[in-house]
Amino acid sequence: MNNQPSFFIALFAALLLLNISCGKDDKCVAGTGGAVTIAAFPKHHNLHIYSEAMPGYPDSAFVKFSPPTSFVTTSNPAEYDLVVAGEAGEDHIHLENLKCGDYFIFMTGWDTSSNERVSGGIPYSISETSGEIDLEIPVTE
Secondary structure, eight states: OTTHHHHHHHHHHHHHHHHHHHHHHHHOOOSEEEEEEEEEEEEETTEEOOTTSSTTOOOEEEEEESOOTTOOOOSOGGGOSEEEEOOTTOSOEEEEEEOSEEEEEEEEEEETTTTEEEEEEEEEEEOOSEEEEEEEEEOBO
């Protein structure tokens, strides 16, 4: 009977620890509704790609929240959770209101130096809960 208070204290400590660790994971789930902005810069052969450099071909950013390890990149907007078109003359796209978490960012654009469509993407993890992050996205033919 003397072990009952020790048992309840140990149980309470275990539940508290479990609650803290679960709460930590819940806070960092990729998606919108946060206070982080990524300024995504598509780069090809060390050159920035400018949106609408070729009329009708705006840069585009395709973002997948919490991508599975088997995620296959595509430029099909239906495969992504967020799609943002670039503004004419800009060399980056703002991906706003993101939460911390894991993302896959895929970009397309028109490279005037090679006169062709370029695309590419990278996985990226956000640990911050606010602020702006400059991120270069390598793109290729």
